[in-house]
Amino acid sequence: MCIGLLLAAPVWASKEKKQKAAEPAPPDLLLEGGRRLSYERSFSSEKEVEGKRGFFKKLVDIAIGEPDHPHLVRPYSIAVDSRGRAIVTDPGANGIHIFDFENHKYKFIERRDKGRESMRTPQCVAVDAQDNIYVSDSTAGKIFVFEPAGKFKRAIGSLKGGEGYFKRPTGIAVDSAAQRIYITDTLRDKVFVLDMDGAILQSIGKRGNGPVEFNLPTEVVARDQDLFVVDAMNFRVQFLNRSGGFETEVGRVGDSSGAMFRPKGIAVDSEGHLYVVDGLWGVVQIFDRDGQLLYYFGAHGTGLGEFQLPAGLFIDHEDRIFVVDSYNRRVQVFRYFGLPKTAQGRPQ
């Protein structure tokens, strides 16, 4: 009898929960030339990956409660691999979340209690052509490499004795075609270029505010022949070529549109536009190659389409824009619809 009473309660509880109205999505942002930006969805826990629960699973849920769904704690960076899996680093949970929406699977990777090869502060993430996962650990001073299934493969930058070679590695980019790994070492004000085995081939930059000089560089993105580096405390993004030569820069300090106050994640869409997250203002600003502000989206807040301390940014091959909304403990997904393309893939 007592078990029957206990089982009855959640049914009553679930009826009340269903009455809660869904929050409306923000309207599409209509842009010049028929372009537009649409809000798609947000996700924050394993629960959103799950498929439809069967009868027996529902029955068990009623009897003993729903299982714990791992939740984003303090997400920072994101990458999407060729299978469409969203890989999110979470320094707050000291691990990496892998959301596989297509196969309704979720995995959490962590490396606690692994002695000298423990992962302590997973910061930024990138994937290579084989979907291997590269994670910078800003505390351990290393790069951890995992297989697509999440199995630990190796650590790059691990010195004899377990210490990390890098002082504070943050941004990471992998170019499988060129067989290069790019790592920003924020405290050294440099970008290191490594081969796929982890051997350092070149270091780019020094402390300063001139061309190819950095003041606490953070994120890095490799795209075509360009290398984009967030030069955080110079309030700009530098465009370099693959040899480390200066090409141009975008950004200035200020508190108006087009200025950068706390530049965080960057990404480039199919039309070559540069997207820059501003952590303080809670917006994503979009620039062309000349540094001209095209538009921005987002606002400071907790609603859909709003951000609190946004950090990581990733744009996949379908121009889906993934923004890590760190303080709101979620990832918001938008989609950019650019100009229709020709059969050759060029914009009409």
Added chain:
Amino acid sequence: MAAQLQVGEDWNFNLNGNLGYSYNGSIDNGVSGHSMGFTGDATLKGSYYNPNFLNFSVQPYYGRVQSNTLFGSLSNSTGVTATANLFSGSRFPGSISYGRGQNVSSEFGIPASDIGLAQHGDAQNLAINWSEIVPGLPTLNASYLIGDETSTIYGTQGQSSQNNRTLSLLSTYKIDGFLINGGYMHRNVNTDLAEIINGSPLPVQASNSSNTYQVNASHALPMSGSASFGWNRNSYGYDYRDSYSTSNSGVSDGLNGTVTVRPAAKLSVSGFANYSDNLLGAVPEQILNSGTVINAPGLRSFKNTLEGVDAYYQLLSNLSVHGNVAHQNQEFLGHSYSSTIYGGSANYNLNKRFLGSLSFSLALFEVANQLGNQVLGGVANVNFDRKIDRWDVNANFSYSQNVQTIVLVYTTSSYGWVANARRQLGNRMYFAAGYGGSHSGLTNEAGLTSGSHRWSGTFLWKNYNVNGFYSFSNGAAAFTPTGLVSVPVGVPPSLFAPGSVILYNSKAVGGNVGGVFMHRLTFSLGYGDSRGSTVDPLISTVTQTQLYNAVMQYRLRKIFLNAGYTRLRQAVGTPGVAPVVVTSYFIGFSRWFDFF
């Protein structure tokens, strides 16, 4: 994300909690008992119209839900706590809180001892608070507190009880640069102590009531100065009934004034004048407020005037000097005393590392009168903090000497020490050990010294911990229903009747192993042993407590499987008294619900 139930347009409720079922068993001195039944707890929170208009929280519990972890599975307790806030953020905020617990396990405390005596009893309290905060008008805060509790120490027959009532009114007002505050407090405490506790032939009954009035005013002066004046009156009545009865009452008045100016950035000068009569009348009141039963002697007229000048100068960034001159007249028990006091102190703080890791501070003062130098008093502190190899080590030694001017000059001193060492042994593996203690120094009362020592060690590995301790303490104390209370520092024991102050000593040893296995199984195993005695002029009482405790909880989604076992062996009374043995165990499950 918690769900919420909305009733109509204005009411909001949120309810969650645990419901469960358990089997309980107990063996009380060889007599066994068994039962099965529901257990549970809940948290209901809500608001009406707006949380600032009315918000409330109610937390009932039923069955084996204990707030006390040391004796956590000894008894099934039931109770509720509730709070309601009205008009929060407005100019007339108020609050009401209520708490009630039945058959709650608790601890009869012994000063500086880790393990006291296990006791159980009922308690309830009610507090009402209301404020008026209207700009431009005097603020007012009124509160009324009622508290009642009864308790029985395992192994004794008698029941102790205490009830108290406190009414407090406080008001502040700012006008023409004056900050004025005034207040009134009425307090009534009635205490019944079971005879077995203090060894008296009859139960002790005591009641006291007091009324306190106070008015203070302050105003800013030129040269960053200020002036303040105050008056207070404390009247009290006190009845005591043991093998004999006594009662006394008294009134004390105090007037004080202080003027302070800062003629230079580094110099501060103040003048003060104080008057008080029947000063000692406040002393028993201070102790009685904690529920202590002390048979205070009749106190005759006492008058004290004190006037003087105080100066403070910052000589260097880390060195300041302070000096004062005061003249004092006292009348006590028909005698008159007069003295001039010269005082001085130097405070020196060394922020740099000295010999690697030492720092110290020192303050001294000198007291002199027409007969010459009397007492050198002071406070000294030595700190050591250093990393030695992989050990983090810190230590502290402090010494203080206090000069009381009651009955002209009365000197006490005490010293204390503490040392800790900690190191990381491996990945998520730590060890820490500590030793600390305190001891009384100079005293005018032979045989009333007190001291305590405590050794402890902790080993942590991942989610598991092992810790242990050993302590012993002794000194002078007085009884309250919740435990022994140390006689406050600086109060001469000679002010109390013979037999009021009880000597105690206690030794305790214990250990605990606990942890979380696979993020789901939480367990704790504990052992404690405490032996002690109290001595008053009439009778000696010995106490002995042995406790074995084991609890575990396994979580499967929102289901908790709970089990616990406690075995208490406790003896309280004259030497040779037979101990009482209480064994209690339970096993059951509960489920957490987020109802709405």
